[in-house]
Amino acid sequence: MSKRPATEDLDAMEDVASPAPKKFRSDGEESLDGRMAEMERNMRALTPQVPQSRQQQPVTATDDADEGDDDDAPGVVAPIRQAAPTAGYDDLYLDSIDRHVLDFDFEKLCSVSLSNINVYACLVCGRYYQGRGLKSHAYFHALDEDHHVFINMQTQRVYVLPEGYEVLSRSLDDIKFVADPRYTRADVARLDRGRSSETGLCYTLTGKTYTPGFVGMNNIKENDYLNVVVQALAHVPPLRNFLLLDEFGSGTALQKPKDGKTKDGALTNTNAELVKRFGLLVRKIWNPRAFKAHVSPHELLQEVALRSNRRFTLTAQSDPVDFLTWFLNNLHLGLGGSRTRPGSSIVQRVFQGRVRVKSEKLEAVGAAAAAAAAAAAATEAESNSFSNEMQIDTQLPVRSGVPQQQQHQIPPPPGFGGTGFGGFSQPPPPGMSMHAPSFAGPPGMPSMGSSTMTPPPPSSLPPPPSSSSSATPTSAQAAKAASLPPKPDSDVSRFLLLTLDLPPAPLFQDEQERNIIPQVPLATLLEKYDGQASRDQGDVRRRFRLRGPLPPYLVLHMKRFSANKFVTERNPTIVTFDPRGLDMRPYVEDEQGNSLNKFIGDEDDDDMIYDLVANVVHEAVRARSDDVAVDSAEERRTWKVQLRDRSGATSSGAADDKRNNGVGNNEDKWVVAQDLFVEPVAGELLYLAESYIQIWERRKRPVPGPASNGAKGRKAVPVNGASKK
Structure with a gap:
């Protein structure tokens, strides 16, 4: 922009004093607060002058209070935001993209704020930044480092900053596919077929050959226990096809209650993110257009450590069986599976069986022997008590005038012979006669002079105890049952x-x-x-x-x-x-x-x-x-x-x-x-x-x-x- 010519001859104005500077135009010295307020007013005045057209139109700040201000002073250029690139410059800044430094396997966190909300990746240096607004970290990174191409990690849309317009070039499709691979049913059907021109060996950016599905996994420190489990599950065809086609359904989505409202925006399925990250890792393992011949499970490891309450981490070695058991159960719940209904998810339909x-x-053998011995001892004790009740153990009184030898003489029982039991001190059993006429039998029984046995009347015998007669067979049955x-x-x-x-x-x-x-x-x-x-x-x-x-x-x-x-x-x-x-x-x-x-x-x-x-x-x-x-x-x-x-x-x-x-x-x-x-x-x-x-x-x-x-x-x-x- 050329300088406008002067309206008067400068030589004729030698004796005219020059005007005072802008900051001394007021009657008194202006305070710092006043100057700051004036600067804010100038910035607010510049805001509606930002052009929204397809071409860049810089706006220069002017001072309406003084029209005679010096025009040589540099103007203040407002931020420029464009809805679309300038005509003829659709591929501007795309040559600065470096695919060799791009690695989308790590967790999507802003490198400044460590936030996982609205994260963008710089396609020039590969770092993650949050947002793309005027005060976002990605915007300042574009101004400071002169990096202008960013991709949204959630929507896979590419933007140019600080202009802010979206790039719709098909030359970025390979980057979008590496960040989030997507497959069709025809692609999945060709995975297990024989080698051909379509499914031959694949090449990395450096020319190294690899086979999709058989790539290495980065061992960050001590996470090889997780690597082998993920590799094994990624080669189970039903589970692999389900994850490659992204057929998660409503079980892993942001589920809403029946009334259609969510409380605090919380997930009803806490394991949904675990399934999402595992599916993304499996899709990267089978990626036929990868930039490198290995993947990193860092994003999945961070979610596993969070959901397992630091039970499985990348810094400590763990047992693969413990991790496999925990992982399958949480995948089942993350896919919307039920805790009580079998076969409610793809995990149970593939691995669950019955035994x-x-x-x-x-200890049942020893307890049965002890119970049988106790029952036998109880039966023997009951039989002994019955026999004791039928015997008389009391001493007979001594009668005066009768010789000691004749007081306790009783006839022997049949079959023993002899005339009596002179040496015995006990009376004969009930129902047996006495040979000595001097001995009187029990009350109600007549004395008999012969040695023959006569049955006593039924009323004279003591009745047997009813408990012992009925308990004997019952105890035997209990002992027999206890012995089994x-x-x-x-x-x-x-x-599983x-x-x-x-x-x-x-x-x-x-x-x-x-x-x-x-x-x-x-x-x-x-x-x-x-x-x-x-x-x-x-x-x-x-x-x-x-x-x-x-x-x-x-x-x-x-x-x-x-x-x-x-x-x-x-x-x-x-x-x-x-x-x-x-x-x-x-x-x-x-x-x-x-x-x-x-x-x-x-x-x-x-x-x-x-x-x-x-x-x-x-x-x-x-x-x-x-x-x-x-x-x-x-x-x-x-x-x-x-x-x-x-x-x-x-x-x-x-x-x-x-x-x-x-x-x-x-x-x-x-x-x-x-x-x-x-x-x-x-x-x-x-x-x-x-x-x-x-x-x-x-x-x-x-x-x-x-x-x-x-x-x-x-x-x-x-x-x-x-x-x-």
């Missing part, structure tokens, strides 16, 4: 995972003076659920039997750790298994309690055959290298997971494997994932590690081909030695 538990108290053990209690319970007990480790060493590492087949551990083997837990003996039908996926837990008052002991027993064809028929019964191993038909063979999907293994690592005292060195727990890559074989090849007893040219591939490292592993070597958690998938029936004319396909034959009857 019959028969309980018997061990109580009947065991049978109850049907529901489970089955615990298998490992045999105790050997205490002695082999010939090379090394501890023997025992091995046990998986079928031996499953005998716990055959209904015959018993497990003693305290004073209760229990027997378990699986109740059909079995769930689509079985979760098995090998109990390796046992804690006492001092230390936690680890059982290093190796569990041998075949990853294909686990036969569960010997351990299942129907609703009537009949074993399905005997009455199973050909049509239901595949309903009891399971194939391995994921295997979480434990690995002990020495915390310090101590060559002198190796036994005293501390051990640190590390976890890794073995995953089946079912996309390595086509659907027809998988059917051919079933016809060949699980052995064919197109076998499933296996990979082992430990933190950021993902490596292939042979399926025959899976059992060499210390298995801790296993997820087995029920084998599906082969779909009949078009040439079969509706006939059923051939059935798979179990490979673990089970035969059909």
Whole structure:
């Protein structure tokens, strides 16, 4: 802008004094408060002059009080806000975006205010800031650092600051997909198919190849226990497809009461955010257009620590089984599941089964013996009291004038012979006659001179006690009932995972003076659920039997750790298994309690055959290298997971494997994932590690081909030695 020409000649105005400065125009010296008030009035006057057109129109502050003010003074430019970019500048500032620094896996919190409300991510430096208004942290970041492109982490809309208009360029679709991946049903259906040009290997920004679903997870400090559980659950197809399609329904949304009003904006489902973050993490694991070949569970870990009351954190190692149990139950509640109604969520429909538990108290045997002995003692005491009542133990009085030898002479009872019992001091029993005529019988009985026995009248005999005659058979029945053990209690319970007990480790060493590492087949551990083997837990003996039908996926837990008052002991027993064809028929019964191993038909063979999907293994690592005292060195727990890559074989090849007893040219591939490292592993070597958690998938029936004319396909034959009857 050129300076306007002067209206008068400057040479003719040499003697004219120059005008006073603006701050000295008033009669007296202006106070600081007055100057501040004037500045506020000027700023308020500039506010309605902000243009809202499509072009930038700077507004210059003027002083209406003095028209002769110096025009060379710099003007005050008001903030510029635009509803749309300037024509021809739609891609302005987009070249400053750096995709290499973008990482949307961490929790969405403002780096200044630590708030999670209305968070924006800077696409130039990757930091999180709150808001995009005139006084927001993102607005000041745009002015201070000259970073202008921001994305809303909730709506996935991109804005340019400080102008404030939205960018609608399709070149940002890859960033939006990485921040929140979305899939269609066709995309999900192609995940488990064979490799092709569409579902081949994917590439990162640096050119590194990776396979969707088999990416590493960042171990921030001690959160590998969570990584292996998330990796295993992300490869359960029903649960994975449900999360990829984001079919959470109303169970995880902001539910309102029936009257349509919420109190304080609170969530009625407190676990909704947990399900939301877990679903986002699973979608990132299966992302075919990721910028890097790994993901970070930081956002999920923060929610888990909050919901578990700091029970599971990223700084302390925990047990994967404890976390899996807690996580599945909270996922069930977060998906709108019921605490009492089974099968009310996808978690229970996939993992929940039934088991019959028969309980018997061990102390019942000792209690029955004691009760029988007490009843027998009571019966004997009652019989003794009855005999004592029929006897006379009092001494007879001595009569004067009668010799001492003749006072107590009584005739002997029949069969004893002799003329009397001179040595006895007791009278004869009632009903027996006296041989000596000098002895008078009991009152009411005539004295008899012969030794023959005559029955006394019925009225003269004392009546037997009625209580003893009726109590004797009752006490015998009670003793007999008490001697029998109580009947065991049978109850049907529901489970999400089955615990298998490992045999105790050997205490002695082999010939090379090394501890023997025992091995046990998986079928031996499953005998716990055959209904015959018993497990003693305290004073209760229990027997378990699986109740059909079995769930689509079985979760098995090998109990390796046992804690006492001092230390936690680890059982290093190796569990041998075949990853294909686990036969569960010997351990299942129907609703009537009949074993399905005997009455199973050909049509239901595949309903009891399971194939391995994921295997979480434990690995002990020495915390310090101590060559002198190796036994005293501390051990640190590390976890890794073995995953089946079912996309390595086509659907027809998988059917051919079933016809060949699980052995064919197109076998499933296996990979082992430990933190950021993902490596292939042979399926025959899976059992060499210390298995801790296993997820087995029920084998599906082969779909009949078009040439079969509706006939059923051939059935798979179990490979673990089970035969059909």
